[in-house]
Amino acid sequence: MLEYICTIESFTHAIIHSLFMLINIHTHDPEKQDNQQIIYNLIIPQTDEDLESFPNESTPNTWLSAGIHPWYINENNQKNQLEKLAKLAKYQDIKLIGECGLDRLKGSPLPLQEEVFIKQIRIAEEVKKPLIIHCVKCFNELISIKKIVRPKVPMILHGFNNNFHIAQAILERGFYVSLGTALLNENSNAAHLLPKIPLDKLFLETDDKETPIIEIYEKASFLLKIPIDKLIDTIFANYLEICS
Numbered sequence: 206m207l208e209y210i211c212t213i214e215s216f217t218h219a220i221i222h223s224l225f226m227l228i229n230i231h232t233h234d235p236e237k238q239d240n241q242q243i244i245y246n247l248i249i250p251q252t253d254e255d256l257e258s259f260p261n262e263s264t265p266n267t268w269l270s271a272g273i274h275p276w277y278i279n280e281n282n283q284k285n286q287l288e289k290l291a292k293l294a295k296y297q298d299i300k301l302i303g304e305c306g307l308d309r310l311k312g313s314p315l316p317l318q319e320e321v322f323i324k325q326i327r328i329a330e331e332v333k334k335p336l337i338i339h340c341v342k343c344f345n346e347l348i349s350i351k352k353i354v355r356p357k358v359p360m361i362l363h364g365f366n367n368n369f370h371i372a373q374a375i376l377e378r379g380f381y382v383s384l385g386t387a388l389l390n391e392n393s394n395a396a397h398l399l400p401k402i403p404l405d406k407l408f409l410e411t412d413d414k415e416t417p418i419i420e421i422y423e424k425a426s427f428l429l430k431i432p433i434d435k436l437i438d439t440i441f442a443n444y445l446e447i448c449s
C-alpha cells in the first residue's frame with residue numbers, strides 16, 4: 206500500500222515537473238535542478254583585483270541577479286563597484302538588479318548604504334530591470350527612498366519574514382514579496398502572512414539555504430490551500446510579468 210501511495214506521489218510530482226517551471230527568484234547556489242528556473246545571485250566584490258576578474262565562474266544559460274550587497278560596500282571603492290554593476294546590468298542574462306538595500310545590523314554606515322542603494326536603483330531604472338532587495342530593520346528608510354526616487358521598475362523584498370504591519374505598509378506601496386524557508390515553520394511571520402499576500406505579488410526563494418525549492422512551494426500550497434500547479438503557474442506568470 207505504502208509503495209502504491211509513493212508511486213502515485215512520484216507520478217504527481219512527475220506531472221507537476223513536466224508541465225510547470227518552478228521559479229526560485231533568489232539563490233546563492235548555482236546548481237540547477239530539473240524543471241527549475243533559478244535566478245542565481247552574484248555579489249559584486251569589493252576590491253579592484255576581484256572586480257577585474259569578476260564574474261569568474263562560468264554559469265552558461267543561467268539567469269542571474271547582480272548587485273552590491275549592503276554588507277559588502279567598499280567605502281573607498283564604491284565607484285568602481287558601481288561601474289562594474291552598471292556594465293553587467295546590461296547583459297541579457299542579468300534579469301534582476303540586487304540583492305541591494307539596507308541593513309541596520311550589519312555592513313557600512315546607513316547613510317552610505319542609502320547612497321549606494323539609490324545609485325543601484327538608478328542603474329536598474331536605466332536598464333529597466335526589477336530590483337531584488339535586502340532590508341533589515343530599515344523599512345521606514347526603504348519606503349522614504351521609494352517615495353523620493355519613484356522608480357518605475359518593480360521592487361521585490363526578498364527573504365521577507367516580518368510582521369503584518371510592515372507587510373501591509375510595503376504591499377500598499379507596490380512592493381513584491383519573496384518568501385523563503387521561514388515558511389516551513391508554521392509559527393513564523395512568513396507563514397502567518399502568506400494568505401494575506403496577493404498572489405500576483407508573491408515569489409518564493411531558497412536564498413542561502415539548501416532546502417529544495419519544491420519543498421517551499423509544497424508548504425506554500427498547503428498554507429494557501431491552493432493546488433501546487435496553480436501556485437507554480439501563478440509565480441511563473443508573476444516572473445514573466447516583471448522580467449519580460
Ligand SMILES: [Zn+2]
Nearest residue numbers: 231304412413
Ligand atoms: Zn541572499
